[in-house]
Amino acid sequence: MSTKMDSIWSKLDRKSTAIVEFTMRQYRTRISTWVVMGASVVAIFLMLLFYIDAMNTEIDAIDNDGDSFDTDGDGYPDGQERLEGTNPNSDGSFPSWVEPDPPEKWINEDDIEWDNLASGENYVGQDDDGDCLSQDTSSQRDSNDNNIDCDIIVTIDTINGTIVVEADNNVDEDPDEDKYGKEAGHRAFILGIGKFGIVFLLGIFLPLFLATGLIREEITEGTIHYMLAKPIARGEILLYRMLGYLGITWPFIIGLCFILSIITGFTGPGDGFFRWADLGVWMTIAWAAMMVSLVYGTIFCGFGIIWKNGVILAILFAAWELGMTFVAILSGGDSSIRYFSVIGWGMIIVDSGVAVCWPDNWQLIEVGLWGGGQGEANWLGEMEYAALPGALPLQTFSGNSGLGVSEWIAFVISTLVLLFQGIISWFIGQAIFKGKEVN
C-alpha cells in the first residue's frame, strides 16, 4: 500500500508541481492579473478611507432625557436638582450645598448596562443618574411590575427569535451615542466590506478574470497542445491549473484581509491597544472568500472549457449569485433559497465566525435597536424605538447560520459544502474537458 502510494505520488507531484509553478508564473507575467488585483486593492482602500474618516468623527451626543437643561435658570441642571431633591422648576429651590454641575455631565449620563443575556426573562439595567430611584412612589419606580425597582426586563424567546424589552421609567435612558456608534459602525464596516466586498465581489471577480481563461485561453491560442501532448490526463491538467490559480488568489486574499485587520484593529474603537477579536472575524472572512473563489474558479474554468464565450455563462451565474448575496445578507439567515447558491454558504462561514469571535454581537444589536427606550407607539400600540447610530447597519450585515447547530459545526458544515461544490465542479469540468475535441 505505502510503496504504491509513494510511487503514484512521487510521479504525480512532479507533474503537478511543474504545472502549478508554470501556471503561477504565467499569471505573474500577465498584466490582467495585476490590473484585477490592483483594482480590488484600490476599491477596498477607498472604502477604508470612509471608515477611517467615520472613526475619527465624533458622533453628536443627544440628551435623550433632557436633564442637562436648567429649566428654572438657577444654574443647576435639572438632573442634578432632581438627584439632590430640590425643585427643578423653581429658581428659589436649588442644592446650595454643592457646586452646580456643568450641563455636559448630564448628557449621556445613563448608559445601557445589560449583562450577558440568556434565554427567558433577564432583569438587567442600572439607574446611574438616580432619576428613577428618586421618584416618589414605588409604582413609578417599578412600572414593569417585577418587584425590583428601576430595572429592565429583557425577555428572549429563542424559539420565535423575538426579544421584548420592558423598562422602568428613566433606566438606561441616556446612552453614549458616540461610544455605541463607533463600536457598531466599526463592526458593520468589517461585516459589510467583508461579506459584500471581499467574500462576494473579490470572491467572484478574481475567478471571473483569472479562472475563466485558465483552459480556454490555452485552447484559443493553441498552446494547449504543448500540455495535451504529454502523458498526463486532462483531468489532472485541470486540477493542477486550478491549484496554480489558487496559488495566486489565496495568498492575495489572505494578505489583503490581514492588512485590513491590522489597519482596522488599530483605528477601531476600544480600550485595548489592538482589537484582537477582530482578527478572528477577518480570518473567517478570508477563509470564506478563499472557499468561494475556489468554487467560482472551478465553475468558471468549466464554463471556459464548454464554450469559447464561457465568460457570458460566468456573468449570468454571477448575476444569480449577486441576487443570492442580497438574499443571504438581507434575510439575516432566515432564507432557505440561499442554500442553492455558493455565496449563501460563504456567508454562513462569516456569520459563524462572527458568532465565535464576537459572542456579544447580537446583544449589541439589540441594545442599539432599543436605544434607551425613546420612541413612539405606532397605530398598533407597539413601541418603535429610535435606534442608536450604527445599530441598523450592524443588524443588516449580521446574520446567523440558520442551520440550527452550534457555530463551530455551522462553520465546518458550510466549509464542507463549499469543498463539495468545488469537487463536483471539478469533476464535471474534467468530464467535459475529456470529451472535448480540441482543434
Place this chain on the structure above:
Amino acid sequence: MPDMTQHGKAETQQWQPVANTPVVMFDRVSKTYGRINALAGVSIGISGGVTGILGLNGAGKSTLFKLMMGKIKPSSGAIRLFGTDPWKNPAPYSRVGFVPEHEKMYDWMTALDFITTFARLHGMTRDEATKEAIRVLSFVSLEEVMHKKIGQYSKGMRQRVKIAHALVNDPELIVLDEPLQGCDPLARTTIMNVIKELGAMGRTVLVSSHILHEIERITEQIVILHRGRVLALGNLHAIREMLDQHPHKILLDCKNPRGLAKDVIDLEEVTGISFVNPEKLLIETKHLGEIHQKLPQIIVDSGQIVTGIDNPDDDLQSILMYLTGGSP
C-alpha cells in the same frame, strides 16, 4: 509522501507498449465535421524512418495528426499508438514528441525554461529535465541563446525550440506539423538536417507539408492525402519521374533581378526567364530538384540579396492533377 525535493528516479508502474504492432496504426479511420468528410476510411501503418505526409491545405493532414495526438475523436475506425488508443489513454505520449503547427508560444519564457517545464510533465525531476533540455537545445544548435526569451527569437529559432521541446523525452515517434512553414532558408536547412538525423537514428518521424520539394529533401517515403483519402503511399521516385514532364516555376524576390538573371540563364535546367516586376525574377524549369540544389550557390556567388524563394506553380498540385486525372 509527496516527493517535493524531487531527487532520484520516480518508481512508477510504467505503461508498456504492445509488442509487435506498428508505431502508428490507422484502421479505416473516418472523421466527419457535420457533413464534411475531413478523413474518409484512412488505413495506414507506419514504423521507423521519416515519412512525409503530403497534401494541399484541407486535405486532412491536420485532422490526421489531431487524431493521432488524441485531440479529436474518430467518427469511426481505430487509431493505435504503440497499440494503445490515444483518445482514451494519454500514456503513449511518454514515447511521442509532437511539434504543433500553431505559431503561438509562451513568449515570456526562456527556451530553457520552456523545455524544462514541459519535460517535467513526462515525470522527470527538475535536475533531469534541465539536463535533458540542455541536451536537446544543443541538438538544434540553440544552446548559446537558450537563456533568451522565446519572444525575442526569429521564426526559425522558434520552430527549432518547438522541435527541441518535442525531443526532450527521447521519443520513438516524432510528429511534426508543417515544421518548415514560414522559415528562412537557413532555418529550413537546419530543421531538415535535424529531421534526417532523427530518421537515421531509427526513430519514426512523421512530417507534414504541402510543398513537395521540401519533403523530397528529407525523405522518399511519402503518404499523399487528398480530400480525406490516401491517394498514394510509398516511394517518391516513381511519382517524381512523371512530374518532370511538367514545367515548374520558381519566383525569386531580389533587389536586382537582371543581375541575377544572367547567372541563372546559363544553367541547362532553366528553360525560361521573365521579370514579373522590377524586384521579382521568374525562372521556368523542368528539373525543380536540381535547380533548388544549385540556386543557393549561384545566389551567393552573384552577391545578390534574395529575400524570398517561392514556387507559385505548386508542384504538389501537379502531382495531384496527374494522380486524379486532372481534377484536383
